[in-house]
Amino acid sequence: MEMSKKEHAKQGEYSTLELMAVCGARAIKNGEVVFVGTGLPMVAAMLAKRLHAPKAKIVYEAGFIDSNAIDIALSIADSRLEYRASAAIGLIETLGMLLQGGRVDVGFVGAAQIDEYGNLNTTYIGDFENPKVRLPGSGGGNDIVSSAKRIVVIMKHEKRKTVKKLDYMTSPGYLDGPGARERTGLRGGGPTLVVTNLCQMDFDKETKRIRLATVHPGVTVETVLENTGFDLIVPEQVLETEPPTYEELEILRRVDPMGIYIPRQQGEK
């Protein structure tokens, strides 16, 4: 029985959201300082701490530092995140001293739009003067993407979300290419991984342009390209995303038992 826990689950035994949370969790190394928001990133960080990264220190911008929450939170300021934290302080502490101070290894963010340099939009859809939809805004997103050593983006993969030109640039990826972050005065390392419902993408070291890394089981490169609005670099060899193991799934389902961020599937094991 113990051996089977490390085996990979088969397609149909897990949902896409579960796979995305597992991809996010795997991007966290043991002992790292991790800056996360609510939603899938929170689930991913809580999963990582219960698996390979028990010494990861999770920071939430409201002021929770080294949180060990056992209940899923709805808000970044949710009292649930205070459980067994090392401190509960405030924004100047988390976004200022920890993050801008250069002490955060990896930050997780979401986005409504991303372009091929990993720049992100969470503010407006449509024209700035006459927008179609007003989104929530930066919050701490721009601060995180500006200053964390590396960034993981988790978002939905659609043509209208992967665009040549953002409607509004809320957070800086590699701006317009190599050297731009440095010239602009940004200290953080920028995005290194984008996890979507179809694939994982990373960034070409030379050009800083977004590149297909792995396709999720059951997804073809063609499907990814059909659903992508920008020019995506496709390497000669594209591997399949490693599916979740039974152990990862079992623990993930304990992290979010009510299915708040990852709705429970019918017929799941």
Added chain:
Amino acid sequence: MVEAEVEDKRITLDEAAKLVSDGAHLFWGGFGFQRPPMAFAHELVRQRKRELTIYTCGSEIDIDILAGARVVSKFELAFFAIEGIGLAPNIQRRIRDGSVQIEDYTNLAMALRFLGGALGVPFMPLKSMLGTDLIAKNRFRSNKVKVIDCPFTGEKVALVPSVKPDFSIIHASRVDMEGNAQIDGIKGEDVEGARAGKKTIVLAEEIVDVEFTRANPDLTVIPNIYVTYVVECPWGSYPMMVYNYYDYDMEHIRMYYQQCKTEEGWQKYCEEYITGVENHMEFLKKIGFEKLLKLRARKPFGY
């Protein structure tokens, strides 16, 4: 030694809201679901305030109500939504009809703007916003942000203007009658915000005796020197949460979100829960004590 008489800064919620004149600028405390001055927002709506400007980092139903009731016309902030549920329905509608304008900053930028106001310096530097539309685009502020080369190191920094609003509105855990306030759990940007305003009103879940605060001065987050008025306001953040006091009421929050998607639904909500009740106590009676008791925080969790 002559013992000084303890100053009594207590006023009612009604009196506190009356101090705010139309067109006033407010620092708005609380962060996300944690300790928003919800009862104060309701009272501003009941008193039909107009043309207020609000400065905050991230707020939710509290400022959505203020936008819906046309109390606030300008926000300078970093984030608004109903987290975990969706976009803030009233603000969306008020932006579309042109009655609300938003100037966008980041959470760190706003927190630093309050710190700058508190420190009495005209601006604060930061390493965010650089290279993005947060710098390139402005809505109504001509002096939103400036990028300079640091005079010492030469590196690029963004400068944001400090904020000194007419009032700072804070909802704390406990306060004594002379204004020494304690906040359990995260403080968000309330430590800086409480010190930025020309006048500071502290609402709190409990008024405690001065003997209690004076015996524990290390627990005071906002000392009396900064505080102009104090308001006793139990359940003052309902339906949102106050650490160690109560959890959020998800049922009410979801109902609010669903109902306020239409203007008619919002008007009905406003009439039923805000303008149609005489004051905060009547609002709590309407919610009912059975429900409130169910939300009380459990030890040692604080929620």
